[in-house]
Amino acid sequence: MPILPFDDDQKLFALMKEQLYSAVLCDALDQVGYRQQAMRADIRPIHLDAVVVGRAVTMQSVDVYEPEENEYEQEIAAVDSLKPGDVLVASTQQSTRTCVWGELLSTAAMARGANGAVIDGYTRDVRLIQKMGFPLFSTGIYPVDSAGRGVVINYNRPVNCGDVIVSPGDVVFGDYDGVVVIPKDALRAVIERAAAKVEGENITREELHKGATLRQVFDKYGVL
Amino acid sequence: MPILPFDDDQKLFALMKEQLYSAVLCDALDQVGYRQQAMRADIRPIHLDAVVVGRAVTMQSVDVYEPEENEYEQEIAAVDSLKPGDVLVASTQQSTRTCVWGELLSTAAMARGANGAVIDGYTRDVRLIQKMGFPLFSTGIYPVDSAGRGVVINYNRPVNCGDVIVSPGDVVFGDYDGVVVIPKDALRAVIERAAAKVEGENITREELHKGATLRQVFDKYGVL
Amino acid sequence: MPILPFDDDQKLFALMKEQLYSAVLCDALDQVGYRQQAMRADIRPIHLDAVVVGRAVTMQSVDVYEPEENEYEQEIAAVDSLKPGDVLVASTQQSTRTCVWGELLSTAAMARGANGAVIDGYTRDVRLIQKMGFPLFSTGIYPVDSAGRGVVINYNRPVNCGDVIVSPGDVVFGDYDGVVVIPKDALRAVIERAAAKVEGENITREELHKGATLRQVFDKYGVL
């Protein structure tokens, strides 16, 4: 990995997207003592090759049972606040009633330069969003509108997304193996260790291909 | 959308399949006061491009623990009763024991002209059914036979499929976003509103692409 | 099906992979009185065309909450013990905390000649394992390492995998419809019946295509 551009989020995220992956980031997080940073396994990408990396902008939806005045106000503000390199992270307290994301929000988020969205809840318009190439992760797909079912009550507060507490500004990385949250203060330490570990894995993989046993590889390199 | 052929199910369903989708039908159902018409999110299509639309023929399976005499009688009658444009809708009370659908039933249903099947339960022979192009939605895939595990006890009674009560003759629409049930008496009202909403969405999408904020679009059109 | 090579596992498994499938094996197991041999429906292949067949080598993982000495010892021994034609079958007591399988273990298993792995638990490195063509079935995908989260405590003891008790040496067969376990002593009886049933299904399918009702087909052949 080249010298890491820690002073330029966009460049850094592009490099992470190209060279790192969620599993090695988890291992690096373990090394620096963050062991609860992988979201629940039911938060899945909407297509095989979706990869997301960016700064978390969080929002919280809560179930409602009648239409509300200004029910879209906070959600509109959250999405309109997105800047290039941001990732929208939404919590719904695992609602199975509402659907908090869809094509128009994806369109608006992309237009603002956002890198993707991670929803602990449902999305709709999935075929269209796949075609747009917008990296989207969610717990399920459900065709209903949120009006009268769920309201975003605030944004940029800490939220529970996939049983990880995500604070605004944390770096979110998602690929086919899952979604990982890197606390903003640990970013440099995590990426440096992850980059180092990628190289190590190339060596052990090579030895296994050549026929070494796991025992031999582990005794030699001390890692699996 | 052209003048809608409400007197010709087959033409109407073909037009719906081509121009509508589950999300916009949900929105239209909301407008006419039906707010519980989307099936649970774990009822999924067996491939990305499956779309089903048609009149519901319902059947109910119940778990059993020994072989029964004439155990296939009601199931055979249900499938043999299918007419062009019908969709088989099966409930199993969310059984994880039996598998109520498979390739031979799909073959028989297609031969009768049925448009697809929606199963609140398990199916098998999925790769073959994908190849046949039969639109199939289910909660899971499981390789066992139903004999001695589940029996269809009746058909064309109201059933719970995905937590929506489906009556025979209701119109079922399913795509990648989920499965929606349109009560037969609301069909015209729902389709007319859905067709109108499709056009509205094209406009808002366009504005968002051009860089308008959600706030601006919402203030101008009053919808998301 | 030609004369079955019951004295040559590798040939037998190749023939099974080519000509049989999980659903017909379930039906044959039913015929010989084994009715609980299909794993829970949430154990899924990591790609559409994954097919696995082979002799079970079992291992058991248990959740832990601190790193252990020699934590990889049993897991390394299990994987290094794999012989051509084996399938690694892992139980985690449905852990949602750890991830028991990944790319390096897949690489090591393939290098030993193993035919695949079935995990009642999570895997990671899924995109890489797909590319390797290693047939892998699991309950979910999760990017964390097992160190300090789960430890393999033994191997080649009976385990619960997907609510089927699997003993070392049982034959495991998995495809898109699910994973089935054939007790080692029932192998010949099951395969012979499965082969016979495949032929029968070709005939009934043909008649349904020609327009026969299910009733007619069932009355004539006595099976569905």
Next chain:
Amino acid sequence: MPILPFDDDQKLFALMKEQLYSAVLCDALDQVGYRQQAMRADIRPIHLDAVVVGRAVTMQSVDVYEPEENEYEQEIAAVDSLKPGDVLVASTQQSTRTCVWGELLSTAAMARGANGAVIDGYTRDVRLIQKMGFPLFSTGIYPVDSAGRGVVINYNRPVNCGDVIVSPGDVVFGDYDGVVVIPKDALRAVIERAAAKVEGENITREELHKGATLRQVFDKYGVL
């Protein structure tokens, strides 16, 4: 039952508490077409003889992950708004993180004259509340404080409590069999039918005691 004091809530509720019970109210609700009015079976009284009846004052709690300013404001307002004959009905979207009720709130509610509380969530201080004789129903018992875990975001909006939508002013009736919600506009019709049904049951019970079969009783009275 004497002439029912529909113009005096307190008298009416006292009479209901003495002479009616949740099961007969459900049957009466069925008769007038309300069939979804019994809360989920996991909402249980904290002691065997708890009976609650009164007008619903609703409130909604949502999980949070850091302390908030004025986090108690809405909860305080809700409890301080209670009038004699009211029942506090709280929804937490089935939170397992927070505990929305306890002894001090019970004390405050009793001091205002409230008749009890029904919580779709957890309570604490249960032994003390039992001693106070405050009728309390909840889904569980959990010793944590709500501060930094859950915040009441509003009150007297419709809420989902035990999968029944409860509107402010609906009449809530709970006993050992469960909690039932009587929509305010249906109150008179429901109580009149319930009172009539109580008398009918006394007759059928008597006949069964004397040895009549269910068949005879059903044929004679047409009910079970």
Next chain:
Amino acid sequence: MPILPFDDDQKLFALMKEQLYSAVLCDALDQVGYRQQAMRADIRPIHLDAVVVGRAVTMQSVDVYEPEENEYEQEIAAVDSLKPGDVLVASTQQSTRTCVWGELLSTAAMARGANGAVIDGYTRDVRLIQKMGFPLFSTGIYPVDSAGRGVVINYNRPVNCGDVIVSPGDVVFGDYDGVVVIPKDALRAVIERAAAKVEGENITREELHKGATLRQVFDKYGVL
């Protein structure tokens, strides 16, 4: 234990009720090779001292979504068929919609001489049934009527009750520790072993009271 009256069910059941308990019966069932005979732990008695023992009369309820003609026919027949010493065992496929048991059925069952009921589903009228002293076990308490929610479709067929398959005539034993099913053909063997084990436990308990370690007791008697 005196000579066991295997030719007189009523005497045998009275003796079992007095001297045996579910845990020791499980241990005896283990000894004779039946290891799946304890019902799921969520089937609980309605009071602390409920003990039930008797011959199973089984019935199966299935959810429905509209009233049916003759909806009570099978349920009436099942209860009216009860003879002294019988226990009603009901399966609902774990329905959370209906309530299959209540006071009138308890009254009718007691009047026929039945020894109790075990319901894999909900009951109502629980306080009254407690007062009647009718031993009742169920998964929950729910105040609704079954009409239009569930229908008994047959009786005296094998059913799944608490994940144990119960056949008519099996002996059911339930106390505060749970409900156990003794296959009818194993009854003598199980009771003889259970009676022997009760005596052994008295000895080991005594030694532990006197201060022996578990190690000493286990080394001496070979059991825990």
Next chain:
Amino acid sequence: MPILPFDDDQKLFALMKEQLYSAVLCDALDQVGYRQQAMRADIRPIHLDAVVVGRAVTMQSVDVYEPEENEYEQEIAAVDSLKPGDVLVASTQQSTRTCVWGELLSTAAMARGANGAVIDGYTRDVRLIQKMGFPLFSTGIYPVDSAGRGVVINYNRPVNCGDVIVSPGDVVFGDYDGVVVIPKDALRAVIERAAAKVEGENITREELHKGATLRQVFDKYGVL
């Protein structure tokens, strides 16, 4: 509260049992920054007045599917190691297959002077254990023996009990509101704060009884 005997566990635990309770200990733990110390709400005492306090001796059980040699070895060692003031804390990875505790183990634990047991899993012999007065908390009641179902694989390692990580030597406190774990290093700080809070609550309760609103009490004392 008198001067706290931090140098004498037995005296300290007796004082805690008499004057403190789980809710106030949770609040004190919150104050010192431990916010995840209450076990899941499904770990319940076996009777209303059970209170347990003591030093954790932990053990871990794992499901097995055949009898093992020396299957009781670790469990015997764990229980025989108990000293006065200890509490046995057992994890089973939430097994619904085995039953890890019962009367003989309770007898042995009491004979060693243990103060109680907390099981994230099932117990049996509950009526007897109630009569012994042994404070026992568990997730359920199930009559089977552990032999061939579960084996204790080690003791005095950190375990997950009710979703709290418990290390040997932590202080466990359980009453009707739930079970709380006090990390050993935080014991003094927690108890001092808890004692102070008990006094504060007496004052606010008094004011509410006299008719003060929650608002007034909160404005005056700054706590609820």
